[in-house]
Amino acid sequence: MTIDAATPHSPTTPHGPATLHSPATPGTPSLLRVLNDRAALVLLIEHGRGRFQIKGQPIREFGPGEPIVLPANVPHWHGASPGEGLTWVALSIGRNVKWIEPVSEEEYLGKSAR
Numbered sequence: 001m002t003i004d005a006a007t008p009h010s011p012t013t014p015h016g017p018a019t020l021h022s023p024a025t026p027g028t029p030s031l032l033r034v035l036n037d038r039a040a041l042v043l044l045i046e047h048g049r050g051r052f053q054i055k056g057q058p059i060r061e062f063g064p065g066e067p068i069v070l071p072a073n074v075p076h077w078h079g080a081s082p083g084e085g086l087t088w089v090a091l092s093i094g095r096n097v098k099w100i101e102p103v104s105e106e107e108y109l110g111k112s113a114r
Contacts, residue, residue, distance in 0.1 A: 021089065045086050055075040
């Protein structure tokens with residue numbers, strides 16, 4: 001299943017693989033923390049720079065040629081870097097993707113920790 005970026009995300013994805021091909025403007029996190037119940041999430045940037053944070057760890061930036069694997073059952077967020085947008089593909093195999101909570105601007109910029 002491919003999810004268009006303009007389609008609202010549902011609390012769960014259907015059984016099987018799901019992909020999302022999406023642009024993001026500079027300074028935008030995913031806005032919600034994601035917890036994958038049974039499968040990892042793979043992020044592949046085509047153009048630009050992104051950042052992500054696994055709860056309790058430092059913020060990390062990444063770009064094209066630097067695939068990121070976010071493990072199952074670990075809260076995290078991801079989005080474009082503050083100074084550069086991106087186009088990426090997100091791949092998830094499994095179901096029960098849970099949107100947990102908003103990411104504050106302070107957290108996105110690394111000024112506070114949860």
